[in-house]
Amino acid sequence: MNTSEWIGRKVAGWLPVGKADKAKTQAAELAKGAKSAAMSQPVSQGRSSRERLDATVRQKEEALSPRVLRRTLTELQAIVDPGVSEVEGGRRAKGVALWYSKATPKQRQDCWLLMSEQFAPDPNKVKAAREQYEAAIGSPDEGVAEIRMRKALVSPRTRLLQRFAVFPEGMRFLVDLRAELLPALKGNKRVMALEAELENLFTTWFDVAFLELRRISWDSPASLVEKLIKYEAVHDIKSWGDVKNRLDSDRRCYGFFHPRLPDEPLIFVEVAFMDDIASSISPLLDESAEPVDVSKSKTAIFYSISNTQTGLKGVSFGDSLIKRVVETLRADFPKLKTFATLSPIPGFRSWFGRNAARMFEATPEKMRAQISRAVGFEPASVEHVLTALEQITTLPERSVLRQWVLGCAAHYLGKELSEHRPTDPVARFHLGNGARVEQIHWGADLSPKGVRQSYGLMVNYLYDLRKLDRHREMMAQGKIPVSGDVESLYF
Numbered sequence: 001m002n003t004s005e006w007i008g009r010k011v012a013g014w015l016p017v018g019k020a021d022k023a024k025t026q027a028a029e030l031a032k033g034a035k036s037a038a039m040s041q042p043v044s045q046g047r048s049s050r051e052r053l054d055a056t057v058r059q060k061e062e063a064l065s066p067r068v069l070r071r072t073l074t075e076l077q078a079i080v081d082p083g084v085s086e087v088e089g090g091r092r093a094k095g096v097a098l099w100y101s102k103a104t105p106k107q108r109q110d111c112w113l114l115m116s117e118q119f120a121p122d123p124n125k126v127k128a129a130r131e132q133y134e135a136a137i138g139s140p141d142e143g144v145a146e147i148r149m150r151k152a153l154v155s156p157r158t159r160l161l162q163r164f165a166v167f168p169e170g171m172r173f174l175v176d177l178r179a180e181l182l183p184a185l186k187g188n189k190r191v192m193a194l195e196a197e198l199e200n201l202f203t204t205w206f207d208v209a210f211l212e213l214r215r216i217s218w219d220s221p222a223s224l225v226e227k228l229i230k231y232e233a234v235h236d237i238k239s240w241g242d243v244k245n246r247l248d249s250d251r252r253c254y255g256f257f258h259p260r261l262p263d264e265p266l267i268f269v270e271v272a273f274m275d276d277i278a279s280s281i282s283p284l285l286d287e288s289a290e291p292v293d294v295s296k297s298k299t300a301i302f303y304s305i306s307n308t309q310t311g312l313k314g315v316s317f318g319d320s321l322i323k324r325v326v327e328t329l330r331a332d333f334p335k336l337k338t339f340a341t342l343s344p345i346p347g348f349r350s351w352f353g354r355n356a357a358r359m360f361e362a363t364p365e366k367m368r369a370q371i372s373r374a375v376g377f378e379p380a381s382v383e384h385v386l387t388a389l390e391q392i393t394t395l396p397e398r399s400v401l402r403q404w405v406l407g408c409a410a411h412y413l414g415k416e417l418s419e420h421r422p423t424d425p426v427a428r429f430h431l432g433n434g435a436r437v438e439q440i441h442w443g444a445d446l447s448p449k450g451v452r453q454s455y456g457l458m459v460n461y462l463y464d465l466r467k468l469d470r471h472r473e474m475m476a477q478g479k480i481p482v483s484g485d486v487e488s489l490y491f
Helices: 003-014 017-037 049-054 066-079 086-102 105-117 123-136 142-153 156-164 170-184 189-205 222-231 240-246 318-332 348-362 365-375 382-394 400-414 425-432 448-454 468-476
Strands: 212-215 251-257 267-274 299-307 338-341 436-441 458-462
Touching: 049 066, 049 105, 066 086, 066 105, 066 156, 086 156, 086 170, 105 156, 105 170, 105 189, 123 142, 156 170, 156 189, 170 189, 212 318, 222 240, 240 251, 251 318, 267 318, 299 318, 318 425, 348 382, 348 400, 348 448, 365 382, 365 400, 382 400, 400 436, 425 436, 425 458, 425 468
Parallel strands: 299 338
Antiparallel strands: 212 251, 251 267, 267 299, 338 458, 436 458
């Protein structure tokens, strides 16, 4: 069934039988307008949905004409019609989702605009409820007034989105819609309310209490293994042999799953078992390495954690994943005593490029003199140093340049804060979960990506289960927990 046929049947189905012919005529007008809109120029952010709904002529940069925009609004309003059941509302939502799947990107933006601006809370009810609440503060009616205000703040948009979640593919539809919506926010503030509403609903719908922790192994369905390959965001999976190595009997991979997305991992973590904390990623990705006796291992290394759904950005369940995995591993392997990561430092090199001059000026005079001799310019400028670091993978083990870069990395991870939080995004995640910066390793990831991100450096974050709360308290005070080894790198 094409779009125009669907529109005709849907509209006719929502109206009394005697109005079916009129509905078919309206559907034909809608289909004609939609066909014309498909050839239109990019959507304008100049006019609000209210202005466009009141207009008669489409501006050339707008995707949907006022007539089609009004028809689309009617279809969206029919979804939240208080006279229909949740099931019927979900059926209507599914029909709109089908139209949306065939719409152009600019037509979809018009749909966002309607959902954002036309389903907001009633400002008069909000104002009245707020005034009643303020007047009731301190009185016995304060609780009742608060409830009334809460109800006034619930927007029809919430009900609209809830009904999209009713049909089986509805959750997938909403997650994908937000993924498509997020990049448009900078250029279109009119749809920010829709995005915020989605994030708020997802925070509830994807609460960890509703998520299932499942192991992903080589025996899992091929479709699930393929998604692991697709979503791996830290260390690219290069072959089926590579993914088999990561899912072998001496490894573990766990993911969180939602009942409405049963075959889609929301986030997953890959685990390797070792005797000591890992200092390089190469042995962990070596397909020819001898299998490890898991029953005798003392250390679990989390070497890759990947979020899979862009549409769930801002919904935090990674910390709960690690905690649940640690609990599972401790139960299955009692000899495990150490839980740590081997993590990239994705923001280091870009930060270093902006702050190298400041770090060089803060370097002790003796080390600066050694660096000058090492690069062949006395006194050396920071430009000389940065040029020498282009050959960083060939620097000898005892090079003062290596020592200096490690010191800068220690400063970046252990002292640099942005809005009272660690500057590096991966550090922010693990330190927020109660880990500490344990060790920084030179040449731990010499892949092009690793060198581009951090000059090949990697870091261990240690999850000391006895000190997680203490580390969180330190973070709340703006103090980053680091080990003595990391402190020794400061200059």
